[in-house]
Amino acid sequence: MMKVEEIDAINYKNNEATEAKEKVVLDETITLTINNEISRSLSAIEDSLEEFAVGYLFNENMVNSMDAIKKIEVNGVQINAEIDDTLLKTNETVLCSDSAGGWRSKIKHVNPVQSTFQVHVSELIDRIEELKNNAEIWQATGGTHVAGIVYKDQFVVKEDVSRHVAVDKVIGYGLLHDFDLSQSYVIYSGRMPADMVIKMTRAGVPILASNAAPANSGYNIAKKGNITLVGFLRGQRCNVYNNQNRVIFD
Numbered sequence: 001m002m003k004v005e006e007i008d009a010i011n012y013k014n015n016e017a018t019e020a021k022e023k024v025v026l027d028e029t030i031t032l033t034i035n036n037e038i039s040r041s042l043s044a045i046e047d048s049l050e051e052f053a054v055g056y057l058f059n060e061n062m063v064n065s066m067d068a069i070k071k072i073e074v075n076g077v078q079i080n081a082e083i084d085d086t087l088l089k090t091n092e093t094v095l096c097s098d099s100a101g102g103w104r105s106k107i108k109h110v111n112p113v114q115s116t117f118q119v120h121v122s123e124l125i126d127r128i129e130e131l132k133n134n135a136e137i138w139q140a141t142g143g144t145h146v147a148g149i150v151y152k153d154q155f156v157v158k159e160d161v162s163r164h165v166a167v168d169k170v171i172g173y174g175l176l177h178d179f180d181l182s183q184s185y186v187i188y189s190g191r192m193p194a195d196m197v198i199k200m201t202r203a204g205v206p207i208l209a210s211n212a213a214p215a216n217s218g219y220n221i222a223k224k225g226n227i228t229l230v231g232f233l234r235g236q237r238c239n240v241y242n243n244q245n246r247v248i249f250d
Helices: 049-059 121-133 136-141 163-176 194-203 216-225
Strands: 004-013 016-025 028-034 038-044 069-075 078-083 145-151 154-160 184-188 207-210 228-234 237-241
Touching: 004 136, 016 136, 028 049, 038 049, 049 069, 049 078, 049 163, 049 194, 121 145, 121 154, 121 184, 121 207, 121 228, 121 237, 136 154, 145 163, 154 163, 163 184, 163 194, 194 207, 194 216, 216 228
Parallel strands: 028 078, 184 207, 207 228
Antiparallel strands: 004 016, 028 038, 069 078, 145 154, 145 184, 228 237
């Protein structure tokens, strides 16, 4: 079910104000508790929460394998995760927050992604349009970010009010469904700063594509992490940054 509700509004157009009903995205405060010790609360859509939890744990460097996740239980807006805490003992977490209030870990180490994966530029152009066409909540409300993961002939799309959570959800989906992430790419709506690009290095995804721009911080992480960034993916154009041989132009 699409997470949308209608609220009262006044539409103003051509010097005329009229009462109306407008659709808005229905977000909730989601709480993720890890090992009954660490708790994270953030605004998100109550959908695909197991995928979110898996993606979050990988993308925040709390685990580095599915074997390190012992249990995930979802009860409404409450998520309880039990993990091997080896990484937690050595990593600094809860040091910065994303725009939707979810806490993110500090970037301390960047491990380069090793991948021979390539994609044709025409596929990226087609996928960004397909991404928008599958963004049902965004089309209804304009209030979400949308992310997709592509692996072989599979294209899985998730939406959320937080661009971070949307990406966590698609990476979590890939991990739960045995995608070879080194042969995948993520495409999404939003800028590409360091805290987004680091997700690719931690999950092992070689390409991040977006209709928006990279930030210098994201480009620097892409260089360290051997990530290919594709930005300004709009219409029949794009810019490719770092390790450009992963994108085929002919």
